[in-house]
Amino acid sequence: MTLHQGRGADTARQKLSPHSRRISKKPMNKSIPYWNPFLETLPRERLERLQLRKFRRIVRWAYEHSRFHRALYEKAGVEPDEIKSLEQVRLVPKVEKSMLRPIQSKDPFPYGDALCVPLDEVTEFHQTSGTTGQPVYQPDTWQDWEWFSECWATLLWAQGYRPHDRVFLPFGYNVFVAFWTGHYASEKIGCETVPGGVLDTQARILKMQELRATAMMATPTYVLGMADAAQRKLGIDPAKDLFVRRITCAGEPGALIPSTKERMEKLWGAKVFDHAGATEIGAWGFECEAQPGGMHVNEAMFLAEVEDPETGDLITEPNKSGKLVISALDRLAQPCIRFDSKDIVQMSPDQCPCGRTYKVFKGGVIGRADDITKVKGVLLAPSAIEDVVRSFPGLSHEYEVVVEKRGDMDHITLKVELAEGSGQDASSITEKLKTELRFKTNLGYEIQTHPYGSLPRYEVKAKRFKDLRKRGDA
DSSP states (O other), X not given: OOHHHHSSHHHHHHHSOHHHHHHTOOOSSTTOSOSSXXXXXXXXXXXXXXXXXXXXXXXXXXXXXXXXXXXXXXHHTOXXXXXXXXXXXXXXXXXXXXXXXXXXXXXXXTTOTTOOSOGGGEEEEEEOOOTTSSOOEEEEEHHHHHHHHHHHHHHHHHTTOOTTOEEEEOSOOSSBOTTHHHHHHHHHTTOEEEEXXXXXXXXXHHHHHHHTOOEEEEOHHHHHHHHHHHHHHHOOOHHHHSOOOEEEEOSSSOTTSHHHHHHHHHHHTSEEEEEEEETTTEEEEEOOTTOOSEEEEOTTTEEEEEEOXXXXXXXXXXXXXXXXXXXXXXXXXXOOOSEEEEEEEEBOSSOOTTOOOSOEEETSOOEETTTOEEETTEEEOHHHHHHHHTTOTTEEEEEEEEEEEETTEEEEEEEEEEOTTOOOOHHHHHHHHHHHHHHHHSOOOEEEEEOTTOSOOOSSSOOOEEETTSTTOO
């Protein structure tokens, strides 16, 4: 029994709505590929009716229980009952992370006036990682936490996790939400769940070997870092000497960048799956076992809109990139309604062969609106650089990009590490990199090669792209 299961569970369960209790049931047949067959295969027309009903309900809830949301809606002249179609959802004003930070100084402490429930109903505290500024605090009720773990159970089941799996979680359990809900979801679907929080990297690898863990969850950076540590420091080949056969990634792009996914899968001899979510949103996206080259949106739990980053117009056609605006349809304590995620996504024109009726975002999260930038008049996405660098076998997985002004001109420096014992000529790699990067990004680079182990290592969210033209990125 975990701390969360033992803390007032009977009382908290009474607060769950009948709908929440219903969707929390696990499939009776473990061979069924869907955690919730009804919701995941719902015809589009019925799915959109469900989304509209849930959206109207959460907007009404926020209007009636949150001073922050009520003031926002009154200023925009929006009444919840006016929302009668999915097209009218866009009447509701968007919320950005920058709007949430200032209200945390208001009562009730420490959440401010976006809180929709009494403080004594808050059972969970987490906060954002703080990589883009002051952390945002996220309160959750027991019902919210059940909903969050239900989202994660949906994605884990879709990626093939089953009760026979022994799941290892190599992350530091702290105030950042990270894989907390991944932990509880793996328990929820019946897996044996092993927390590896206080262990260092080598101890985690040895414990995974000792227990024959079959699955794990980590950032792409740490998945690569663990494989490197296993080989160099312990003489362990993860693909041959460990038993991990599926890995769920989150926290940063990478698991859907082809060269990074290929590198991880080869090193571990495992299938690598991507997932997208955020502390203030929830676990909204997942790659399934069919691996269609993108991620499903969990549309029974979220309403996703894609808009033009410059005009704000809604993008409905596939294969066109836009910014994700997303609503969590069942989160009550601090609602997430039309949240500007800053994530860049692109709708796929095809339905996934897995049979789910949920939309697929091709390539998952392509990048961040605040990362994609113009250099010498050309739009540059950091993920494009990553895909090129990690396709070179003579390089390690670490690299760093620095964009700066030199006089009146933009200048890009790419720092790369030679792979340990690669024996390749640095000048040869440099010329090939320049050629490939010019082809893929239409830009020229100054390439600096560094010895193995000299660039920074990261365990959680890596910061390899630094635009020194922007204030605060130095």
